[in-house]
Amino acid sequence: MTATVAAPDKTRRLVFPFTAIVGQAEMKLALLLNVIDPKIGGVMIMGDRGTGKSTTIRALADLLPEIDVVAGDPFNSDPQDPELMSDEIREQIAQDLPITITQKKVPMVDLPLGATEDRVCGTIDIEKALSEGVKAFEPGLLAKANRGILYVDEVNLLDDHLVDVLLDSAASGWNTVEREGISIRHPARFVLVGSGNPEEGELRPQLLDRFGMHAEIHTVKEPNLRVQIVEQRAAFDQEPQLFSQKYQQEQIELQEQLIQAQKVLPEVYLDYELRLKISQVCSELDVDGLRGDIVTNRAAKALAAFEYRAVVTVDDIRRVITLCLRHRLRKDPLESIDSGYKVQKVFDRVFGLES
Known part of the structure; x- marks a missing residue:
């Protein structure tokens, strides 16, 4: 109940x-x-x-x-997912005891x-x-x-x-x-x-x-953008209600996009050839362990889901691979080259995108 x-x-x-x-x-x-x-x-x-x-x-x-939570539960237990429930709530549900659901x-x-x-x-x-x-x-x-x-x-x-x-x-x-x-x-x-x-x-x-x-x-260098950021902050501090209302529709649309992306994520397909190339990039960059491969696969799928697509593209991988790998490269104190640039260079070569 x-x-x-x-x-x-x-x-x-x-x-x-x-x-x-x-x-x-x-x-x-x-x-x-x-x-x-x-x-x-x-x-x-x-x-x-x-x-x-x-x-x-x-x-x-x-x-x-x-999100739906069980009222009064300090762990924000999910009333539907046993993996996200505290042991007490799981026992209550197993015994058919009533729980109260609220949103927060x-x-x-x-x-x-x-x-x-x-x-x-x-x-x-x-x-x-x-x-x-x-x-x-x-x-x-x-x-x-x-x-x-x-x-x-x-x-x-x-x-x-x-x-x-x-x-x-x-x-x-x-x-x-x-x-x-x-x-x-x-x-x-x-x-x-x-x-x-x-x-x-x-x-x-x-x-x-x-x-x-x-x-x-990095700090924004472009003077026009800096002025825009300062003005926006001042407008928000002065009239938070009014400023927030201006962006309300965009906020609702982005929220809806995130909800949809979570729903379609399990259906997103990443081709074997692309997975192979992701692992090849990780291997050539000498990344320790397999965490880099796994995270890049996950992030590319999440990006495709975010843009309502069922199949991951090479461009999806390009947009996430630096974020997923740059901190996993071994640091060479004599190397002046930026780690992000290094990732992109190997990515371009492996995926055949070198000009």
């Missing part, structure tokens, strides 16, 4: 519209593809300060359609730099567990981020161990907390978005490789 209630209509602070963001096409594409297929494995965004990284990610979370915005969780592992993963109250015989679990940020976006600003300044924990959860879709022989796990499937400034140091290669895509963003 299932009841449905509408989410309370709260007056919420307006967020800068995603469709109003000027430039930074690479970052926007990487984020949209990860929303269509979260199994791509998240995005690492590297770029200068003040280039709109946080603004874009908040705008994306705000753009996404509301896709969660967007900001991970503070000083966060402890307990704050991220959650804690088990050992005393309560031993005295009352119940698994007293206090959910952390990973529980809150389930079915949403987890954003880590300055990820390169985060403790390596914590980055590992985040990447493990993002890859497996589960978070497990173990204390004194008591073990609790819950779904933690989210799009992991990390951002950082290269001046503050690079992420270790073995951690960087775990991010599905790597977008590089």
